[in-house]
Amino acid sequence: MRVVRHPERARYRREVLDQILDEGLICHLGFNFEGRPYVIPTIHARDRDVVYIHGSPISRMLTTLKAGVDVCLTVTIVDGLVLARSAFSSSMNYRSAVVMGRALEVTGQEEKMRAFEAVVEHVARGRWADCRWPTEKEAAATTIVRLPIREFSAKVRSGPPKDPAEDHDLPHWAGVVPFLLATAPPEDSPDLKSGLRAPAYALRYTR
Amino acid sequence: MRVVRHPERARYRREVLDQILDEGLICHLGFNFEGRPYVIPTIHARDRDVVYIHGSPISRMLTTLKAGVDVCLTVTIVDGLVLARSAFSSSMNYRSAVVMGRALEVTGQEEKMRAFEAVVEHVARGRWADCRWPTEKEAAATTIVRLPIREFSAKVRSGPPKDPAEDHDLPHWAGVVPFLLATAPPEDSPDLKSGLRAPAYALRYTR
Numbered sequence: 001m002r003v004v005r006h007p008e009r010a011r012y013r014r015e016v017l018d019q020i021l022d023e024g025l026i027c028h029l030g031f032n033f034e035g036r037p038y039v040i041p042t043i044h045a046r047d048r049d050v051v052y053i054h055g056s057p058i059s060r061m062l063t064t065l066k067a068g069v070d071v072c073l074t075v076t077i078v079d080g081l082v083l084a085r086s087a088f089s090s091s092m093n094y095r096s097a098v099v100m101g102r103a104l105e106v107t108g109q110e111e112k113m114r115a116f117e118a119v120v121e122h123v124a125r126g127r128w129a130d131c132r133w134p135t136e137k138e139a140a141a142t143t144i145v146r147l148p149i150r151e152f153s154a155k156v157r158s159g160p161p162k163d164p165a166e167d168h169d170l171p172h173w174a175g176v177v178p179f180l181l182a183t184a185p186p187e188d189s190p191d192l193k194s195g196l197r198a199p200a201y202a203l204r205y206t207r
Numbered sequence: 208m209r210v211v212r213h214p215e216r217a218r219y220r221r222e223v224l225d226q227i228l229d230e231g232l233i234c235h236l237g238f239n240f241e242g243r244p245y246v247i248p249t250i251h252a253r254d255r256d257v258v259y260i261h262g263s264p265i266s267r268m269l270t271t272l273k274a275g276v277d278v279c280l281t282v283t284i285v286d287g288l289v290l291a292r293s294a295f296s297s298s299m300n301y302r303s304a305v306v307m308g309r310a311l312e313v314t315g316q317e318e319k320m321r322a323f324e325a326v327v328e329h330v331a332r333g334r335w336a337d338c339r340w341p342t343e344k345e346a347a348a349t350t351i352v353r354l355p356i357r358e359f360s361a362k363v364r365s366g367p368p369k370d371p372a373e374d375h376d377l378p379h380w381a382g383v384v385p386f387l388l389a390t391a392p393p394e395d396s397p398d399l400k401s402g403l404r405a406p407a408y409a410l411r412y413t414r
Contacts, residue, residue, distance in 0.1 A: 005266040026299075028235035028281055030246035039237035039246050041283035041303050059212040074235055076248035080390075083409065086339040087327050088349070092233075096248050120294050124384075131379050132293040142295070160396045172338050173403045174396035177331075177412050182389035183287075189367045189381035196380045202290065205384050 001100055001153045011154040020097035020154055021046045023207050024075035025123070029053065031071045033064050044073065045115070045122035046149070051099060052106070052115040054144045062143040066105040073099045073147060081177040084161035085170045091157060093176060099152045103145035115144045126201035181207055208307055208360045218361040227304035227361055228253045230414050231282035232330070236260065238278045240271050251280065252322070252329035253356070258306060259313070259322040261351045269350040273312040280306045280354060288384040291368035292377045298364060300383060306359045310352035322351045333408035388414055 003010035011017070021027075027044040030037060040061045045052045051073060055062045065071060079093040106112050113134070120128045134142065161174050183205045186198035210217035218224070228234075234251040237244060247268045252259045258280060262269045272278060286300040313319050323346070327335045341349065368381050390412045393405035 005263050005268075025285060026283065028237075028246050028248075028283070030235075030237035030244040030279070032239065032244055036277045036307065037237040037239055037244055037279045039235050039279045039281040039305070041235075041281060041301070043299070056212050061212075070243045072237070072244045072246045074246040074248060076233065076235070078232060081330060081409075081412070083331065083334065083338070084396075086341070086345075087323055087335070088339075088341050088345040090327070090330070090338070092250070094248070098246070100243065116294055120297070123288060123297070124290065127290065128294070131290070131297070132295075132374060132377055134293070134295050138293075138295040160394070160398075163396070163398070167339060168398055169400065170339055171400075171403070173393075173406055173409065174399055175405060175409070176394045176396075177409050178391040178394065180389040180391055182387040184385040184387055186380075187367070187383045187385065189291075189370070189383075191367075191370070191375055192381055193376065193378075196378070198382060199380055202288075202380065202382070202384050205288070 001098055001151055003153055003155055009155045009157050011156055017097050017152050017154045018046060020077060020095045021051065021075055024077050025207065027073050027075045029061065029071060029073050031064055031069055033060055043119060043123060045118035047114065047118040049149050051147045051149060052118055052144055053103065053147065054115065054119055054142055057143045065103045065145045066143060068102050068104065071101065071103055071147065078179050079158065080179050082161045083174060083177065085163045085167045085172040085174045089161055089163050093158050095156045097154045099147060099149055101147055101151055103147040106144040106146050112139055112144055124201050130199060208305055208358055210360055210362055216362045216364050218363055224304050224359050224361045225253060227284060227302045228258065228282055231284050232414065234280050234282045236268065236278060236280050238271055238276055240267060250326060250330060252325035254321065254325040256356050258354045258356060259325055259351055260310065260354065261322065261326055261349055264348065264350045272310045272352045273350060275309050275311065278310055278354065285386050286365065287386050289368045290381060290384065292370045292374045292379040292381045296368055296370050300365050302363045304361045306354060306356055308354055308358055310354040313351040313353050319346055319351055331408050337406060
């Protein structure tokens, strides 16, 4: 997919794409259903050259996807507000990744379990070794599709605002407000067995 | 739009939708171009019963949108990770809003200026009174479309994990890792006039 607007922000290297796909917690998945576009937020997980999407077999998204339709998977990380002196030159610092193509249902049990692991580890690294794995029945009650990373692009903006010289003397502050991911202390489940403490990957969650 | 999966999470009240549209900084906009779905991250801004989208007149998104095609605008706020004892019962706390329909180009200069204001205030409340407004030339170099809020839905999950009773004795921690929006101290533009300080809406940015 070719970036039309701001081609200087385009990135076509796989390592840039992979970094965005891996750091972004969720994606927004676009597809057509009954002739109209839908955009659904969902968890994704990359494993080498594919992205896995999972969900309920009765969801509109999964029933549509596994039929092999065109999809567009977009992951966006907002890094900050770019406040130029003028509204017109203001912008955002961001990194976005787009993968287009057709997804196929994962039917092999081995790959399905690898996909579960990829999803859990994408959400919280370290959790797969510290949770109950899906049973056969649960695996059967989950549809997983695989989107190959073939057609893709990324787009990155960073740095300060770019006000034209004639705006430099205006009395408005200009700069960047950087965004960070922050978490509050983990909240124990009300039915938690006494003596169990929140693990490190929950206490010091990072992406 | 009817929510298929987890109908108990569906919300069809406008105030719930509006709150999500207003709090979410960006949306993901889905549309078809040459018969394929695209999902593009972009700034949106609600003004009463419409959502404004703006961009360059040469962008693929705006040239396609202003032709009056079907679009799906989705805003998602992730509120936390829901780590159940089992991978299968794990989830996310989130709020998402979806508006579907066709967008129309805003051509009236008065509405166009209102839309600029809505966008700037959506990004940083207080900034419109503290920036240079678009000139006629800049307004002409910006395409703005208006999506009416007619067909919409929202989806909300909150609260702790719901492990089945037979999992309660497993040795895995269960609970929620709450997500917060955090910002770092504003970074002055390198060309900032001396004596200008970052304003309160940048120093203590909230949504």
